[in-house]
Amino acid sequence: xxxxxxxxxxxxxxxxxxxxxxxxxxxxxxxxxxxxxxxxxxxxxxxxxxxxxxxxxxxxxxxxxxxxxxxxxxxxxxxxxxxxxxxxxxxxxxxxxxxxxxxxxxxxxxxxxxxxxxxxxxxxxxxxxxxxxxxxxxxxxxxxxxxxxxxxxxxxxxxxxxxxxxxxxxxxxxxxxxxxxxxxxxxxxxxxxxxxxxxxxxxxxxxxxxxxxxxxxxxxxxxxxxxxxxxxxxxxxxxxxxxxxxxxxxxxxxxxxxxxxxxxxxxxxxxxxxxxxxxxxxxxxxxxxxxxxxxxxxxxxxxxxxxxxxxxxxxxxxxxxxxxxxxxxxxxxxxxxxxx
Amino acid sequence: xxxxxxxxxxxxxxxxxxxxxxxxxxxxxxxxxxxxxxxxxxxxxxxxxxxxxxxxxxxxxxxxxxxxxxxxxxxxxxxxxxxxxxxxxxxxxxxxxxxxxxxxxxxxxxxxxxxxxxxxxxxxxxxxxxxxxxxxxxxxxxxxxxxxxxxxxxxxxxxxxxxxxxxxxxxxxxxxxxxxxxxxxxxxxxxxxxxxxxxxxxxxxxxxxxxxxxxxxxxxxxxxxxxxxxxxxxxxxxxxxxxxxxxxxxxxxxxxxxxxxxxxxxxxxxxxxxxxxxxxxxxxxxxxxxxxxxxxxxxxxxxxxxxxxxxxxxxxxxxxxxxxxxxxxxxxxxxxxxxxxxxx
Numbered sequence: 094x095x096x097x098x099x100x101x102x103x104x105x106x107x108x109x110x111x112x113x114x115x116x117x118x119x120x121x122x123x124x125x126x127x128x129x130x131x132x133x134x135x136x137x138x139x140x141x142x143x144x145x146x147x148x149x150x151x152x153x154x155x156x157x158x159x160x161x162x163x164x165x166x167x168x169x170x171x172x173x174x175x176x177x178x179x180x181x182x183x184x185x186x187x188x189x190x191x192x193x194x195x196x197x198x199x200x201x202x203x204x205x206x207x208x209x210x211x212x213x214x215x216x217x218x219x220x221x222x223x224x225x226x227x228x229x230x231x232x233x234x235x236x237x238x239x240x241x242x243x244x245x246x247x248x249x250x251x252x253x254x255x256x257x258x259x260x261x262x263x264x265x266x267x268x269x270x271x272x273x274x275x276x277x278x279x280x281x282x283x284x285x286x287x288x289x290x291x292x293x294x295x296x297x298x299x300x301x302x303x304x305x306x307x308x309x310x311x312x313x314x315x316x317x318x319x320x321x322x323x324x325x326x327x328x329x330x331x332x333x334x335x336x337x338x339x340x341x342x343x344x345x346x347x348x349x350x351x352x353x354x355x356x357x358x359x360x361x362x363x364x365x366x367x368x369x370x371x372x373x374x375x376x377x378x379x380x381x382x383x384x385x386x387x388x389x390x391x392x393x394x395x396x397x398x399x400x401x402x403x404x405x406x407x408x409x410x411x412x413x414x415x416x417x418x419x420x421x422x423x424x425x426x427x428x429x430x431x432x433x
Numbered sequence: 434x435x436x437x438x439x440x441x442x443x444x445x446x447x448x449x450x451x452x453x454x455x456x457x458x459x460x461x462x463x464x465x466x467x468x469x470x471x472x473x474x475x476x477x478x479x480x481x482x483x484x485x486x487x488x489x490x491x492x493x494x495x496x497x498x499x500x501x502x503x504x505x506x507x508x509x510x511x512x513x514x515x516x517x518x519x520x521x522x523x524x525x526x527x528x529x530x531x532x533x534x535x536x537x538x539x540x541x542x543x544x545x546x547x548x549x550x551x552x553x554x555x556x557x558x559x560x561x562x563x564x565x566x567x568x569x570x571x572x573x574x575x576x577x578x579x580x581x582x583x584x585x586x587x588x589x590x591x592x593x594x595x596x597x598x599x600x601x602x603x604x605x606x607x608x609x610x611x612x613x614x615x616x617x618x619x620x621x622x623x624x625x626x627x628x629x630x631x632x633x634x635x636x637x638x639x640x641x642x643x644x645x646x647x648x649x650x651x652x653x654x655x656x657x658x659x660x661x662x663x664x665x666x667x668x669x670x671x672x673x674x675x676x677x678x679x680x681x682x683x684x685x686x687x688x689x690x691x692x693x694x695x696x697x698x699x700x701x702x703x704x705x706x707x708x709x710x711x712x713x714x715x716x717x718x719x720x721x722x723x724x725x726x727x728x729x730x731x732x733x734x735x736x737x738x739x740x741x742x743x744x745x746x747x748x749x750x751x752x753x754x755x756x757x758x759x760x761x762x763x764x765x766x767x768x769x770x771x772x773x774x775x776x777x
Contacts, residue, residue, distance in 0.1 A: 228767040237711060238763035245756025253752060362531075362588055369585050407599035414592030418575070421589060425581045 127374040127387045130420050134391065138398030145401050152280070158393040160282040161341050165360045166367040166385045167293050168337035173368045174297060174380035175330045176310035177225070177232030181217050182338040182364060183357030184243030189214040189339030191250060194257050194352035203267035207343055214339020215332060217243060222328035232331075247354050257352040264350060272347035282344055289337055294382040296333075306330060307379055366417060367392060374424050392417070472718040472765065476736050483743035490746055494624045500633075501626030503738035505687050505694065506708055507731065508635050509533045512683030513713040514730045515643060519676030520583060521656045528656065528673070530680045531587040533709055535594035536568045538702030540688025542598045545607040545698035554613040561692075562685040568594060569681015573674040595703055608697035617693035628690055632731075635686060639679070639727045652676060653724070711762050712737060718765045737761075 138145040165182050172179035193210030201209070217239055224235035251257060259268075274281045297303040305326050309316040317323050338357070346352050370391065371384025392413065399412040484491035513530055520528015540561040547557040568590060575586040620626045643649035654662040655672040663669050692698060715737075716730035717723050740761070741754050 224763060224767075228763075229771075230763065230766045234714060234762065234766045237707065237714075238759040238766070240707065241711065241759025241762065242756045243759075245753055245759070248752035248755075249750075362591070366585065366588055369582065373582075373585075407596060407604065410596030410599055411593055412596070414589050414594075414596055417592065418586075418589040421581045421585055422575065422579050426579050 126424055127371065127384060127391070130374065130423075131387055131391050131394070134394055134398065134416070138394070138401065142398065142401040145398055150397070150401070154393050154397045155283055156280050158396055159389060160280075160286050161345055162360055162363055162367065162393065163286050163386055163389045164289055164341040164344070165338055165357075166364040166371075166389045167289055167382060168334040168341070169364040169368040170371065170380045170382060170385040171293065171297070171306075171330050171334045171337070172232065172236075173365075173372065174310050175306045175327055176313055177327070177330075178365065179221070179236050179331065179334045179338075180233065180361065181221060181236040181239035181243060182334065183355070183361045184240050185214040185217045185335040185338035186342035186345065186357030186360065187247055187352075187355060188217060188243060189342035190346040190352045190356070191247065191257070193343045194259060194346050197264070197268060198257065198259055203265050210343045211336055211339050214335045214342065216335075218332035218335025219328075221331040221335065225331060226324040226328050236331075244355065251352070251354055256354060259346075259350045261350070268347050268350075271344065272350075282348075285340065285344060289340065290382055290386055293333075293337070297382060302326065302329070310379060363389075363392060370417070370420065374420070391420075472768075473732075476719075476732065479736065479739060479743070483739065483746070487743065487746040490743055495742070495746075497620070497623075497625040497629055499738045499742045500735065501620075501628035502742075503734045504626075504628040504632035505537070505691050506705060506712060506737075507632045507734035508683050508687040508690070509537060509705065509709040510712040510716070510730045510734055511635060511639050511727055512680035512687075513709055514716060514725045514727055515639065515652075515676045515679040515683075516583075517656070517713060517725045518643060519652045519656045519673050521659070526582065528676065529583050529587065529710075530572060530677065531584065531706060531710075532568060532572060532590040532594055533680060533684050534703050534706035535591045535598065536565055536681060536684030537688045537691055537705065538598045538698070538700075539568070539594040539601075540564045540685050541692045541695075541698040541702065542601040542607070544689060544692045545609045546601050548609040548611055548614075549607055554611050558689060561688050562682065565681045565683070565685020565688060566678060567681070568684060569678045572681065573677035576677065577670045577673050591703075591706075598698075598700075598702075602698060602700070604700055606697060606699040609692070610696055614693040614696065617690065618696070628694065631686070631690055632734075635683070636727060636731045640731075643727055648675075657724075708737075708758070711758060715762055715765055718768070 135145075144150055165186065168182050168185075169179055189210040192213035193206050196206035196209040197203075221232075221236055221239055224230045224238065225232050228235075230238075271281055271285075276284065295303075297306065305316070305321050308319070308321060309323055309326060313323065341360075342357065345356065367388035368380055368385050370388035371386070372380045374384065374388070395413050395416045396409060399409045400406075404412055480491075489495055512533055516528040516530045518528070543564050544557045544561045547560055548554070572583075572587055572590055575581045575590070576583050579586075581589075617627050617631075621630075643652060651662070651667050652672050652675070654665070655667060655669050656676075659669060662672075691702070712733050713725065713730055715733040717725055719729035719732040720726040737758060740757060741751075744754055744757075745751065
């Protein structure tokens with residue numbers, strides 16, 4: 094906010110990291126908070142339901158409730174890692190889906206249709222980047238505005254927000270393979286997740302760009318005064334976030350063979366949740382891809398497990414909320430005790 | 434700390450350039466008042482343009498109807514505004530309540546279920562307000578007591594609330610009708626909807642409480658500079674808790690109005706979340722110092738209401754409404770950040 098010297102002592106005390114190392118045992122335990130939560134939750138469901146620990150069930154979790162949310166949460170992690178947030182992942186998903194489905198319906202070749210989808214998603218990313226770096230709008234508000242505008246764009250382009258269905262005869266083998274195919278016994282969507290996660294991990298953790306983004310996320314002013322190209326890097330982050338979300342949109346519409354308007358919104362809050370759970374429960378203390386992946390996995394396992402132990406869809410949502418709440422409570426309470 | 438890295442950075446750079454201590458921001462309120470006048474002028478321009486374009490716009494009934502239609506989003510936005518006042522405007526680490534729309538959905542489901550089960554309106558009203566307050570209390574305890582980030586805590590509570598709503602309603606619409614609900618959704622003999630009175634009453638109470646009392650002033654102090662407020666001896670946690678309670682209560686009140694307007698509880702109340710967030714954040718430009726205020730939120734609620742209504746009267750496709758809202762948010766926020774940047 095201002096230079097440290099002008100802060101009251103109480104504010105700078107919170108900034109001092111070394112105070113945290115007072116209780117190394119708790120700190121070490123907290124490093125693995127996410128793993129512990131994941132194992133604990135899995136053990137609970139394994140005890141409660143015999144079908145939980147079967148390969149078929151895990152395959153279903155991974156394909157049905159992990160792949161798409163994971164890709165979108167990776168996009169969110171990029172933005173959160175740079176100290177921002179991207180509410181318009183939903184817009185990028187929908188626009189990519191619309192462009193891709195229209196292109197496939199028009200009989201374009203599969204790679205061209207994919208490029209069209211990614212290009213549509215890139216537009217939202219570029220728009221966000223311009224708003225955030227050019228007009229100094231905070232990421233939350235900029236991407237919120239984009240989300241609203243994206244809604245209108247969809248309504249105008251899709252004739253009032255009508256779904257566009259792909260007739261099975263028009264589906265090329267490539268589209269079908271992307272959605273339902275498998276290679277070496279592993280479904281193709283998981284390869285897409287793996288590739289995107291690996292690329293994002295390398296980008297954030299192992300490149301100079303990633304280090305710069307993390308610096309911007311941790312201490313924006315320090316990064317600015319250290320001569321980092323804050324604006325350029327931030328613009329790239331929002332473009333990348335949109336492209337990653339766009340690929341989720343393409344995967345989504347290949348799976349359901351349709352463009353369903355505003356379907357991206359359903360993923361938004363879970364993506365935010367997973368990215369922040371990964372940040373706060375992880376070992377690294379900043380937004381990171383492994384943490385996010387584990388976060389998404391945790392949410393998927395909770396939803397699946399509650400279903401298996403006989404909770405219906407409605408109670409399942411309550412249960413998911415309560416589980417997330419308990420995990421957050423545990424995490425923040427232990428963090429606070431550590432600091433206090 | 435701050436999410437708006439660039440605005441903050443620019444602030445500091447300009448402070449360094451002018452050789453002042455960055456701790457004391459140089460003040461030149463001209464641009465701010467210009468911006469405020471500008472946004473008021475924009476409001477008036479919208480009003481005049483629609484009045485000229487459509488003979489139906491500037492009629493007493495139409496204006497009253499728009500105010501009535503804005504009541505539900507408006508009251509939720511008041512709740513969010515009070516949370517932002519008490520928590521600070523940093524969206525991730527400051528105050529935010531994303532559970533408001535689900536709170537409304539749950540409250541409305543409780544109201545409709547109770548009526549359906551044969552209870553009276555009085556019981557249903559008390560229960561709905563109690564649900565709203567409890568949601569606010571859960572938010573407050575998890576944020577102040579446990580220390581969870583407001584964004585995360587209220588997202589979790591949002592999930593719980595909308596899950597409970599599904600459990601109660603089994604994802605169907607429950608239609609109920611009682612004399613009281615019919616009265617509430619109707620209009621008085623001048624043609625003013627009772628919902629318009631409702632938003633007026635809630636706005637009046639909150640404006641007095643937050644803008645004209647010691648409590649309100651202290652809530653602003655807590656939100657804007659927590660450490661200073663603590664140093665001054667304010668019980669900071671109590672103030673933050675109170676802001677979430679206000680927010681929860683607003684959710685309960687809005688739930689009653691929602692049930693009256695739709696004659697029951699329907700699914701899909703969560704659609705209201707983003708418009709509410711946008712409305713509350715847009716309200717900042719209507720205040721002299723670009724702060725969240727209830728009056729500003731009221732104006733932004735009405736502005737969005739009049740925009741939607743005007744386009745409807747002009748037969749502009751409703752497709753454009755949300756895009757125009759988005760552009761409005763962006764232009765207003767861009768203007769705000771430009772005004773801050775010029776402050777050198």
